[in-house]
Amino acid sequence: METVRIALLGAGTVGGCLVELLGAHRGRLEAFGYRPELVSVLVRDAGKPRPGIPPHLLTTDPAAIAEADVLIEVMGGTKLAGELVLRALEADTPVITANKALLAERWGELRGYAEAGLLYYEASVMAGTPVIGALQSLWGNRLLELHGILNGTCNYILGRLEAGIPYAQALKEAQDKGYAEADPTLDVGGFDAAHKLTVLSRLTVDPDFAWEEVRANTRGIEHLTPELLDEARANGQVIRLVASLFPEGGRWVGKVRPVRLPASHPLALMGSVRNAMVCRTQEVGELVFSGAGAGGHVTASAVLGDLYRLVSGQPGHLPIPNALPLPDIRVEALEEA
Template sequence: METVRVALMGGGTVGSAFAQLLPAHQARFSALGVKVELARVLVRDIEKSRPGIPSRLLTNNPKGFLDDVDVLVEVAGGTTTAGDLVLQALEMGLPVVTANKALLAERWDELREYAEQGDLHYEASVMAGTPIIGALQSLWGNQTLEMHGIVNGTCSYLIRRMEEGASYEQAFKEAGDLGYLEADPNLDVGGIDSAHKICVLGRLTVDPGLSWEKVLRRTRGIQHLTPELLRQARAEGYAIKLVASLYPENGEWVAAVRPVRLPASHPLVTMGSGRNAMVYRGEPVGQLVFAGAGAGGGVTASAVLGDLYRVLLGTPGHLPIPSATPLPQQAVEQLEEV
């Protein structure tokens, strides 16, 4: 039986959850004719206890980390060290599984050729365990018209707490105490996390060369929202949400992130409460709505493991759309920015 040795970069919440999932899948791996073995785990602090990961596998030295392994799983995040190691693995011919939307968005010029070759698997990078990447790739037979999504749970939590009467400062502190905020909170409240995700989806569905810098210029966060503004919207039959969108404008595909007023009956309001949600409109398929858990260690790790199965089966990674799609002539949904 073939042994597949996995190098895991990142032993935090997602990395530990991934390591804990592996033993339960060994029988299924065996049915595929392979044994999956965790070879080593790259972390910052080797003294820290990490559930599911034997301490003997921990290392904080990237040198030699990829020696004698068959696949790299990267769940550490960041664009520098993680990016360099991912690129090293790809240059060595190793398949890579990653949940790193920032890396995919910001270093795409370096990663694109490997993604086009099918060497890069990244289902977990957007909406965690809700399989939006695979679903959207399966819709290439349609003309994409537009997409709108709620893809950052932290902002949804902050908005809900302000609707309930908490000040922005109170809600922000609560989110921090609960561990919801990124190490750099501006990634959440400034809309950057959502921008990373819609950028990844845009390259998958409408334009493989979608510019991160252009997406960033069209990104606004929620720092200016107040409980009064949110409650007034609710009283008028609307809800304010941080929405990431992809749509045609002035002869090109545009990705943007900003707070908008949505009717209370909008799918992003009814289905995006407490979870991620995405509305896709295409021709001839019409409107599709995807909703589910978009964060959490176990949820994200399940998508990472799903991508590992793709590697084991020899299935190519998630390919960007081969060329920019034609701009649709149909009118798109007009969302009122706040």
């Protein structure tokens, strides 16, 4: 039995749930020949109670995470988390992360390690809904287009607008329920979905896909009103914030923006806080993925799944090796709202 020493960055909702799941899965991990041992948990306040986490493991000292066989990052942010992730990768320590912003914005520093199989990030896009691994298995297909509802907060707010609730009230409800942060810009501005779309784009069409281009093509939902959604419904449509990857003008384009979808569209049929993705390829046709895209246990389950992937000898999630040629089939653009 080999011990695998785990350093954890972040002990918030996801980190706490992950520690709980690690305990529940100890026997199953040992069946792979590995005994998981949590050796340190980096937090901002070591004095804050963390139910389920032994206090002696809590530390505010980044140096304490050095002696580990794998680094799990659920801290978030691109600065401190980025520096510590890079430090671990430079030491050939595998990293499991749920941090889509880090992957999107600091890819130039991370790409080589991802190509070496050291970076695992299933939880970064749709949390526990396994789309990263699934899209890798589609490299034998020719991608035509990809569209996704990748932010449950926006989906919830749009559902409330459909019920006639004004935007400001719908946003406050989302904040009260814990779906939106006090500063909701990343969600309602479309940037969270843009980070995730950038990750998907590098996995499926171009390892050099630029975050700056996706960000420039991102528009949020702040301007939407119940009246606009009523008008759409009268025309047999719904309005959703959709992240899209498609060919346009001789190149692959990534966009995040509110669009009008036919009421029968797969993305229009999802629940208010679910994530969904429609991927259309030339060989397999249309594939639909749907599931919970947020939540402590949901996200932690995907992080734990990456740990299983690691101990079973599988490499991390590789970007597509080269840019994918454009399809020779015309793709209809979605109508923007």
